[in-house]
Amino acid sequence: MKKTYFTFALLLASASMMAQTVYTNAELSSTSDVIGTARYVGMGGALGALGADISAIGSNPAAIGMYRRSDIALTAGGMWQKDRSYQERNTGRGTFDQMGFVAAFRIDHPKVNFVNFSFNYQKKYNFGGAYYADNARLGGLSQADQFASLANAYYNEESSPYTLYGAAYDAYLYERDNQGFYNPYSAQRNRYSYYTGGSVQAFDINFSTNISDRYYVGLTIGANNVDYDRFTSYTEERNGSDGSIQDYTIDTDQRISGYGINLKAGTIIRPIEDNPFRVGLTVETPTWYNLKSSAIWDIWSKQYYDAETKQDMYLPDGYYKHSSPDDNYLEYNLRTPWRARVSMGSTIDRYFAWGLEYEYANYGKNHVTYPSGGYEPSWYDPYWDTFSSVKDVELNKQNKQVLKGQHTVKLGFEFNATDNLAIRMGYNYVSSMFKDGARLTQHINSYAMDYVSETGYMNLSDVNLITCGLGYRFKRFYIDMAYRFRQQSGKYYAFDDSFTQEEGFINDNPNLAGATLQPVDVNLNRHTITCTMGIKF
Numbered sequence: 001m002k003k004t005y006f007t008f009a010l011l012l013a014s015a016s017m018m019a020q021t022v023y024t025n026a027e028l029s030s031t032s033d034v035i036g037t038a039r040y041v042g043m044g045g046a047l048g049a050l051g052a053d054i055s056a057i058g059s060n061p062a063a064i065g066m067y068r069r070s071d072i073a074l075t076a077g078g079m080w081q082k083d084r085s086y087q088e089r090n091t092g093r094g095t096f097d098q099m100g101f102v103a104a105f106r107i108d109h110p111k112v113n114f115v116n117f118s119f120n121y122q123k124k125y126n127f128g129g130a131y132y133a134d135n136a137r138l139g140g141l142s143q144a145d146q147f148a149s150l151a152n153a154y155y156n157e158e159s160s161p162y163t164l165y166g167a168a169y170d171a172y173l174y175e176r177d178n179q180g181f182y183n184p185y186s187a188q189r190n191r192y193s194y195y196t197g198g199s200v201q202a203f204d205i206n207f208s209t210n211i212s213d214r215y216y217v218g219l220t221i222g223a224n225n226v227d228y229d230r231f232t233s234y235t236e237e238r239n240g241s242d243g244s245i246q247d248y249t250i251d252t253d254q255r256i257s258g259y260g261i262n263l264k265a266g267t268i269i270r271p272i273e274d275n276p277f278r279v280g281l282t283v284e285t286p287t288w289y290n291l292k293s294s295a296i297w298d299i300w301s302k303q304y305y306d307a308e309t310k311q312d313m314y315l316p317d318g319y320y321k322h323s324s325p326d327d328n329y330l331e332y333n334l335r336t337p338w339r340a341r342v343s344m345g346s347t348i349d350r351y352f353a354w355g356l357e358y359e360y361a362n363y364g365k366n367h368v369t370y371p372s373g374g375y376e377p378s379w380y381d382p383y384w385d386t387f388s389s390v391k392d393v394e395l396n397k398q399n400k401q402v403l404k405g406q407h408t409v410k411l412g413f414e415f416n417a418t419d420n421l422a423i424r425m426g427y428n429y430v431s432s433m434f435k436d437g438a439r440l441t442q443h444i445n446s447y448a449m450d451y452v453s454e455t456g457y458m459n460l461s462d463v464n465l466i467t468c469g470l471g472y473r474f475k476r477f478y479i480d481m482a483y484r485f486r487q488q489s490g491k492y493y494a495f496d497d498s499f500t501q502e503e504g505f506i507n508d509n510p511n512l513a514g515a516t517l518q519p520v521d522v523n524l525n526r527h528t529i530t531c532t533m534g535i536k537f
Contacts, residue, residue: 020256020293020332020448022395022402023440023457025366027127028200028226028256029287029336032408032430032463032488035123036098037075038480038532042469043412044426046355048343049268049280051216054100057120057206059341059357060266060282061218064102064118065208071102073534081129081526093197097530098122100204114210124200127228133192133492133520140509141497141517142187143236143455144174149499150442151181164297164453171322172303172312173248182508185238185246190494192234192456192520198227216268221261224287228256232454234494249300249319252453258291260334266341280343280357286365289334297324297453324453332448333389337365350416357410363403363433368392370447395446402438407431412467420473424482428465439496455495458522463488469530476535484528491519 034045036055047056051063054073080092100120107115150165151174168174174183201224208218235249266282304320306313313320338361345355369389412426440457442449469482497517499505506513 020291020330020334020368021440021452021454021457022366022398024256025334025368025399026363026403026433028228028289028291028334029363029366030433031124031361032406032433033125033486034410034426034428034465034467034484035126037073037534038469038482038530039414039422039424039471041484041528041530042424042426042467042471042480042482043355043414044410044428044465044467046343046345046357046410046412046426048266048282048341048355048357048410049278049345050347050353050355051268051280054102054118054120055098055122057100057118057204057220058122058124058202058222058264060268060280060343061206061220061264062208062216062266062268062280062282063218064116064206065114065210065216065218065268067102067104067116068106068114069536070104071534071536073101073532074099075530075532077528077530079126079128079526079528081524093128095123095126095128095528095530098532111212112209113213116206116208116210118204118206118208120202120204120206122202122204124202124224126199127196127230128199129524129526130193130195131490131492131522131524132194133494133522134189135191135494135518135520136189137518138187138190139515139518140186140188140512141495141500141515142183142185142238143190143234143495144168144183144185144187144238145499145505146442146455146495146497148174148181148183149502149505151176152502152504153443155181164455167299167322167324170305171248171299171301171320173299173301180504182504185240187236187238190234190236192492192494193232195231197229201225201227214270214273218266220264220266222264222287224260224262224289226256226258226260226289226291228254230254232456234454234456236494246302248302250297250453251300252295252297254293254295254453256291256293258289260287260289260336262287275346276348277346278344280341280345282339282341282343284339284341286338287336289336290371291332291334293330293332295324295453298322330448331371332392333369333371335367335369337361337363352416353414355410355412357408359408359410360405362405364400364405366396366399366403368395368399368448392446392448394444395448398441398444398446402435402440403433404435406433422471422473424467424469424471426465426467428463428467430463430465432460432462434459439493439498441496441498443498456493457496458490458492459519460524461489461491476537478532478534478536480532480534482530484526484530486526486528488524490522490524492522493517493519
């Protein structure tokens with residue numbers, strides 16, 4: 001087995017079947033969306049310097065220091081996705097995006113005008129979505145070839161029940177002879193269905209102050225809750241040299257839950273006393289997550305072993321279900337990268353406001369450890385973390401190979417057409433966090449790779465996000481509406497094709513030496529409508 005130095009983690013998670021991967025952790029730590037009050041959404045989230053909006057608590061804590069009246073707001077809406085590769089099917093669901101308040105306290109001090117306190121619940125990322133990938137351009141390459149490659153490198157009888165490639169062997173997806181493991185079938189087509197639900201929710205407590213109406217500082221203490229559900233189904237059609245068809249399906253149902261904490265510190269400055277132009281700066285610590293992953297999966301194949309007759313059985317007109325063990329559980333810690341934001345903005349009288357914001361985060365810095373559970377090492381172990389946890393050194397190294405720094409630019413405008421009616425527009429550009437040629441390689445010395453129950457992965461493109469909105473004020477009450485269109489695509493790969501360069505595969509399949517798997521282009525566009533109701537007093 002590869003997990004040579006994870007003895008202590010094994011004591012806690014020896015039966016896990018669905019561990020995290022670089023790609024799963026990238027999805028959990030992503031913030032490439034604009035979610036919050038309808039004003040915040042309508043202006044593309046570019047309020048880091050303008051402030052005076054509850055949702056800006058997450059981008060610049062000093063933004064709450066701009067308040068001179070208390071505020072209560074509630075936001076909900078709906079989201080839908082139309083994926084043309086999924087038979088023109090629309091997927092829609094309701095969303096509860098924000099709920100919070102700001103308590104503004106005027107201070108009788110010559111310099112400090114206000115001290116404000118706020119609390120806000122807000123979604124940071126919505127996982128809801130679905131897509132379908134149908135690929136008939138396999139050129140004979142099969143997921144089972146990757147299983148055979150992994151088995152040739154790591155298989156043993158003890159590990160077989162707890163690895164996907166071991167379970168695939170037990171389900172007769174590939175075979176074994178004196179030369180090793182191999183796949184005797186040529187794949188012609190695969191189909192993949194993907195459904196996700198849940199979100200990352202932030203609970204933020206903020207303290208901020210206003211100094212001479214020119215300097216604003218704030219601190220936000222954040223607690224994030226993770227609720228992630230994913231169902232996938234992979235089907236592959238294969239033809240044997242004897243003309244037989246050996247198609248199979250792997251269904252996986254995964255859930256990840258947990259919590260994380262972080263801190264944000266920010267400031268807003270008006271450098272020129274009589275000018276409304278202002279600049280903002282925010283530094284956000286990593287989020288330290290404690291996560292629990294559990295999954296069940298089934299492999300549906302045409303062959304199985306009958307314990308009563310002690311014979312291999314074949315079902316020409318049906319499928320036999322090979323199920324995962326009942327106890328599929330893993331606890332791990334994920335540390336996300338630091339984030340830095342700079343912003344600027346200004347107003348023209350009471351009629352027009354604009355904001356511009358830039359954020360940088362290097363997702364190659366995602367870091368994974370496993371709780372030690374109080375076990376102490378009996379010898380020096382360079383992989384032992386001083387905070388009583390076990391580092392996944394190779395997985396963290398793979399993070400740097402797959403992920404990179406992400407740049408986010410936000411631009412927003414607000415025009416007050418009347419004293420009561422405001423019109424808003426916004427735009428975001430978010431660069432891809434994946435490096436060119438990134439792949440999910442399972443040939444690494446990582447405890448997590450021994451327990452992964454999927455081989456597929458998707459490299460996501462840049463994000464373009466367009467927003468618009470309206471706001472209406474009536475005395476103390478206000479209602480805002482916003483529409484958000486999030487455009488993104490992805491390239492889905494059903495498995496890693498690096499096995500085509502291995503000697504054993506080349507000897508068995510000389511015509512496929514160096515062949516590459518063609519990805520499927522997937523449409524991930526989303527549409528959202530958001531409504532906020534609030535009162536200022």
